[in-house]
Amino acid sequence: MQLDAAWLQAFLQHERLPESYGALIRAVHAPLAAQLAGRAQTQPLIVGLCGAQGSGKSTLAAVLAALLRHQGLPTAVLSIDDLYLTHAQRQQLGHTVHPLLRTRGVPGTHDIQLGLATLAALQEAGTVALPAFDKSIDDRKPQTLWPVFAAPAAVVILEGWCVGAKPQQPAALATPVNTLERDEDASGIWRRYVNTALLQDYAQLFAQLDLQVMLQAPSFDVVYAWRLEQEHKLRARLQQSGSDLTRVMDDAAVARFIAHYERITRHLLDEMPARADILLQLDAARQVQHTRGL
Numbered sequence: 001m002q003l004d005a006a007w008l009q010a011f012l013q014h015e016r017l018p019e020s021y022g023a024l025i026r027a028v029h030a031p032l033a034a035q036l037a038g039r040a041q042t043q044p045l046i047v048g049l050c051g052a053q054g055s056g057k058s059t060l061a062a063v064l065a066a067l068l069r070h071q072g073l074p075t076a077v078l079s080i081d082d083l084y085l086t087h088a089q090r091q092q093l094g095h096t097v098h099p100l101l102r103t104r105g106v107p108g109t110h111d112i113q114l115g116l117a118t119l120a121a122l123q124e125a126g127t128v129a130l131p132a133f134d135k136s137i138d139d140r141k142p143q144t145l146w147p148v149f150a151a152p153a154a155v156v157i158l159e160g161w162c163v164g165a166k167p168q169q170p171a172a173l174a175t176p177v178n179t180l181e182r183d184e185d186a187s188g189i190w191r192r193y194v195n196t197a198l199l200q201d202y203a204q205l206f207a208q209l210d211l212q213v214m215l216q217a218p219s220f221d222v223v224y225a226w227r228l229e230q231e232h233k234l235r236a237r238l239q240q241s242g243s244d245l246t247r248v249m250d251d252a253a254v255a256r257f258i259a260h261y262e263r264i265t266r267h268l269l270d271e272m273p274a275r276a277d278i279l280l281q282l283d284a285a286r287q288v289q290h291t292r293g294l
Contacts, residue, residue: 003030004070011066017059024288025063031294032213032278033067039211040073040154044123046208049159050272051215052265053258054226056286060215061159073154076122080160082131083110087139098190100180104138105260107162108197115158115205122153162264164212164272167198177266180259191263198264214276220266222284227258 008022039045047064051057061077068075084104085093093109094102101108114131121128129146133139173191176182185191217223228251235248249257273279278293 007070011063015059015062025067028280028288028291028294029060029063030067033064033071035278035294036064036155036211037068037071037073040068044152044154044156046119046156046158046210048164048206048209048212049157049215050163050165050212050268050276051159051161052217052220052223052226052268053161053261054223054230054286055215055217055282057159057161057215061157064157065155068155074150074152075155075157076128076130076149076151076153077157077159078115078118078122078130080110080115080158080163081135082133083112083115084133084140085109085111087137097193098185100184100190100260101193103257103260105161106194106264107165107202108194110202112201112205116208119156119158119205119208122149122151122156124152126151158209161261162198162202162268164206164209164214164276165198165202165264165268166271167195167203168263168267170195172267177263178259180256181263194264211278212272212276213278214268214272214280216273216276216279216281217269218282218284220262220269223265224255224258225284226286228254 003026008025011017012019012022036045036047049057049061051060058079061079065075065077084090089111090102090104090109094100103109111131118128118131128149128151129143130149132141132146134141170192173188173195176185181188181191217226231249231251231254235245238245238248273281276293279291280288281290281292283289
């Protein structure tokens with residue numbers, strides 16, 4: 001895919017990306033977009049983009065969408081984060097199944113039927129309202145505020161930390177992976193519920209994927225460091241603007257929050273690289289060190 005220098009410069013400025021990011025777009029993202037464009041010529045293409053928290057998957061999705069649209073291919077981006085159940089629905093799950101399900105993030109806390117319906121609608125002619133979730137209030141935005149996409153899409157990118165994840169074997173659930181599981185899920189009810197969700201509903205959603213792309217973090221410890229860095233930057237930005245800091249997590253809160261994701265993140269890092277169609281291996285600085293499938 002030939003990159004127009006003026007277009008690339010304008011894109012970097014619009015997305016507030018450093019000049020150095022342009023080299024990554026030329027070396028990795030443009031070839032990836034070209035491959036997607038080639039596959040989308042004959043039929044709509046649904047791409048799963050998996051990456052741990054802080055790995056840069058949202059930025060990659062935005063870059064790919066911009067490159068594909070620049071080539072005349074209507075491209076929709078849907079984040080699995082925008083498919084979260086409402087706050088009230090998760091409170092109910094926390095009451096009837098397990099208190100840990102009140103916290104958004106893990107399989108079992110998304111509206112899979114909404115995701116399936118949205119993917120189906122994006123392949124037909126018409127306008128499609130793309131679900132949107134507001135993390136600042138921990139609830140879904142009113143549908144009147146959802147962005148609208150003019151379908152059909154040539155490419156749909158479904159991005160998220162657990163997109164394409166597979167369930168573990170039941171025996172693997174027996175031993176807690178961290179203190180959260182040991183102390184707050186001693187009986188294993190929560191982790192079995194999450195695993196069953198992956199086995200059933202999420203398998204239906206991920207079966208829609210034509211291509212699996214993975215941003216592979218070097219380890220879970222690095223993922224935790226990335227998430228901590230995100231929270232520190234958020235605190236600094238809010239302090240500078242004089243905004244409310246009550247929703248910003250301290251380091252202990254970040255550690256507890258990321259613990260909800262640890263089991264599946266570790267499982268993904270172990271088993272997905274071998275089966276991903278396209279693999280981008282990252283170092284601790286989020287630099288792509290190796291690619292496979294391009």
